[in-house]
Amino acid sequence: MTYITPTRLSDGRELIYFDEHEASADLHRDADTVQDDRALPPRGPAGSARYDALTDEWITVAAHRQSRTHLPPADQCPLCPTTPENLSEVPAPDYEVVVFENRFPSFGPELGELPTAPEWGTTSMAYGRCEVVAFDSAHDGSFGSLGFERARTVVEAWAHRTQALSALPGMTPESAWSSRGSISVPSSRSPRAGRSRCTWSPTARWLISRA
Numbered sequence: 001m002t003y004i005t006p007t008r009l010s011d012g013r014e015l016i017y018f019d020e021h022e023a024s025a026d027l028h029r030d031a032d033t034v035q036d037d038r039a040l041p042p043r044g045p046a047g048s049a050r051y052d053a054l055t056d057e058w059i060t061v062a063a064h065r066q067s068r069t070h071l072p073p074a075d076q077c078p079l080c081p082t083t084p085e086n087l088s089e090v091p092a093p094d095y096e097v098v099v100f101e102n103r104f105p106s107f108g109p110e111l112g113e114l115p116t117a118p119e120w121g122t123t124s125m126a127y128g129r130c131e132v133v134a135f136d137s138a139h140d141g142s143f144g145s146l147g148f149e150r151a152r153t154v155v156e157a158w159a160h161r162t163q164a165l166s167a168l169p170g171m172t173p174e175s176a177w178s179s180r181g182s183i184s185v186p187s188s189r190s191p192r193a194g195r196s197r198c199t200w201s202p203t204a205r206w207l208i209s210r211a
């Protein structure tokens with residue numbers, strides 16, 4: 001059984017714990033234990049989407065991502081559980097699987113539909129949602145090193161998010177990829193192993209790649 005506990009980070013982003021063990025779920029249900037004590041600034045607006053009439057594709061431009069966290073040292077890892085010295089993205093002393101909205105998304109947080117009949121020069125907000133899935137609280141490792149139970153919980157988390165995000169207006173799964181440490185691919189490098197990102201946008205392709 002998977003216990004699902006949703007909460008919010010200090011800037012309003014959604015974070016959801018997926019726990020295999022009731023004791024872990026109880027920990028995440030305790031509001032005092034899992035409160036996000038960071039004073040994060042308000043979330044910025046979505047980037048822009050520009051229609052490329054030559055290729056008949058939408059191109060997203062997310063200038064705000066230039067300030068995102070990039071290869072931080074291990075003691076400042078945003079995906080490790082929070083400690084007094086490192087107030088991370090996961091405000092809990094431990095976790096099993098956790099999903100949260102990306103703080104520096106290429107799409108969203110606004111939701112909506114792209115123009116249906118774009119022409120040369122048509123632009124729009126980069127609607128959508130980007131989420132991070134952390135497979136394990138350990139700083140090192142990979143999906144392949146997870147046990148059966150944990151791997152199943154990860155798949156259940158993916159299924160949960162697929163169903164939930166598919167119900168949002170204009171959403172179609174666009175891409176999911178896994179990042180592993182400094183050798184991660186395809187488009188960004190993450191500070192830890194066992195992490196994947198799911199990006200949802202009004203476009204209609206589903207691509208999976210593994211680092």
Ligand SMILES: [Zn+2]
Nearest residue numbers: 077080139192
């Ligand atoms: Zn870490």
